[in-house]
Amino acid sequence: EAQVTQNPRYLITVTGKKLTVTCSQNMNHEYMSWYRQDPGLGLRQIYYSMNVEVTDKGDVPEGYKVSRKEKRNFPLILESPSPNQTSLYFCASSLGTGIYEQYFGPGTRLTVT
Amino acid sequence: QKEVEQNSGPLSVPEGAIASLNCTYSDRGSQSFFWYRQYSGKSPELIMFIYSNGDKEDGRFTAQLNKASQYVSLLIRDSQPSDSATYLCAVGVIIQGAQKLVFGQGTRLTINP
Numbered sequence: 380e381a382q383v384t385q386n387p388r389y390l391i392t393v394t395g396k397k398l399t400v401t402c403s404q405n406m407n408h409e410y411m412s413w414y415r416q417d418p419g420l421g422l423r424q425i426y427y428s429m430n431v432e433v434t435d436k437g438d439v440p441e442g443y444k445v446s447r448k449e450k451r452n453f454p455l456i457l458e459s460p461s462p463n464q465t466s467l468y469f470c471a472s473s474l475g476t477g478i479y480e481q482y483f484g485p486g487t488r489l490t491v492t
Numbered sequence: 493q494k495e496v497e498q499n500s501g502p503l504s505v506p507e508g509a510i511a512s513l514n515c516t517y518s519d520r521g522s523q524s525f526f527w528y529r530q531y532s533g534k535s536p537e538l539i540m541f542i543y544s545n546g547d548k549e550d551g552r553f554t555a556q557l558n559k560a561s562q563y564v565s566l567l568i569r570d571s572q573p574s575d576s577a578t579y580l581c582a583v584g585v586i587i588q589g590a591q592k593l594v595f596g597q598g599t600r601l602t603i604n605p
Contacts, residue, residue, distance in 0.1 A: 478592070
């Protein structure tokens, strides 16, 4: 089954404790992206990757890091999480470039206390 | 000015009626347009995409694109209670060389039995 997977699905952590949210797709997509979704603010792009070893900042990159060492994986790293990073996070991938349809993972609900 | 604008709703429609969702965008160079459906707490699911002016029909859904007026709409015929969700409009743009989907904040649709 073609899909984007994320882990963990739910995470409660404390301020400053480094965490990684994994994302993997099995569709051989070149483009991958991370979004956060907050009430009233909609979906905002954090980082994206056009291909292996090619990543770039989205609209809200502060406090996040990413890496793309393999085509299928695109982990999101929070080196020192803060409460304002409490949000619903989605990973997405696209066959073509970023302007074409993107397929979303199931989401990760993160709470930072 | 927001790049992609939608009326946040809620939009309430009786079962069996036509639901009409609208979206305007600011970048005249936009090339790709998408409608996603998102149930509460779930990931966005692609419903329709449209690239050319005019109408595109898929079952009960019709997407309409008017590039001259910079709007895209989604019509849902014979609305069902299961259509109750938030509908996200997304537009593919190229900003400073970066290709991305820009999402509207979504319109919350409620179908009343």
